[in-house]
Amino acid sequence: MFKGLSLIVMLLLSHPAHAENWPAEQWSTGPVITGPALQALETYAFPPRDDSTRTGIRTDALLVIRDGQLIYERYAGPTTADTPHLTWSISKSLMATVLGVAYGEGLFKLQDPVQTFYPPMKKHPDVTMADLLHWASGLDWQEDYEYAPLKSSVVAMLYTRGHQDMAAFTAEHAEYAKPDQAFRYSSGDSGLLAAALKTIVGPKRYPDYPWTALFDPLGIHHAVWETDATGVFVASSYAYLTARDLARVGLLMARDGRWQGRQLLPEDWVAFNRQPFAHYKAHQDDAVPGGQWWLNRAVDGAAQPWPDAPADTYAALGHWGQAMYVIPSENLVIVRYGDDRDESYQHNDLLRLALKAFAQKVQP
């Protein structure tokens, strides 16, 4: 009797594991969610859109995956389910994921000096791959976009002095700190990773590597990744994916690098992505940097950046409101594309409202 009962309990407990969903050619859809919590989320994310003043929250796409199934999606403005939307700095987390596959092939180690793979970095011989992944190269980079265009390294890299060879432009920067000592968000650091990857996988495999390593295995068919004139991917800024396809990368991360039966990313790679950079100081940025991903962790005496979301929440974030949130404890992946030209949109607000609408566990 006891044996039979424990068997039933075991079967009940193990039920979710049996029901593990993966997208095929399309996402399968889960139960349709309705009700006041969803209404509140939509009121927040999709207010009347003002294309003349471009003020306020301007969501292009909002898509939610729970337990591997599509349970919500809505598009606005010109964006549809088929639009490969500009991800801006989400590209950084995508490049880290592509690098993770190369890491799984045993092609490099986190402590390898970048100069091994990218000789112009001989000027900065002690910078390692881990330092770039932490945005802690110590290179004197200025990340402002619109507000300080004269001094902005990123504007110069994308549009003027650096655009032909972005990694070389970055390597020319002086040092302001020793590597691994200080966090400073830098599109230059991310770009150097893409340049290093060229040697890591070899110039022959490189032009197709994001597709063969990541997009094809995940069933992503319409990814675009722009390069500079040297053919190096603009890892900081210029990957384009549909919301549905980006969510596939989110599901890969939510399941610790496993895609169906295959461990595409080593588990220790994902653990590194999700480990806060040790020398990050409270409030240096909007969230806590891990390995090219943003973490909702309480570190250095500060509270969690997004107090209404679980502590295991992490995200890939980009300019003008691009975001993909991964919440493993809720089996949720949320993709939000936008065209926000002011600061109205807040990650914590979106997360609070989305969790109310879609989380199955009771929120604290």
Add this chain to the structure above:
Amino acid sequence: MSFLRSRPFSALFLVLLLALLGWIWQERVALWAFPDIISAYTAKEYCSCRYVMNNEARYCHSYVKQWLPTSRFVDDASSKRVTVSGMGRSNSAVWMGERQGCRLQ
């Protein structure tokens, strides 16, 4: 010292002018590149808006609008080449292919 006392405003003007010239010299590389930003940004991001994200031309025009003006705009749809002028400079972006998207020339 007597110049300072007799012509205090001229002296101040001279000091400010020297400081300005020093700053221009120090920032000469950034200052020379600065006028390229608006045409390069507009050409590149319009090209990607139109030919990578496949949005309509009208939408893409409003999407790339910034506070700095542009003077000339040519979108050659047959070659998918976008050329923009502004602040005395001209820049082009070209659509390279399905995976490569657009690139600033």
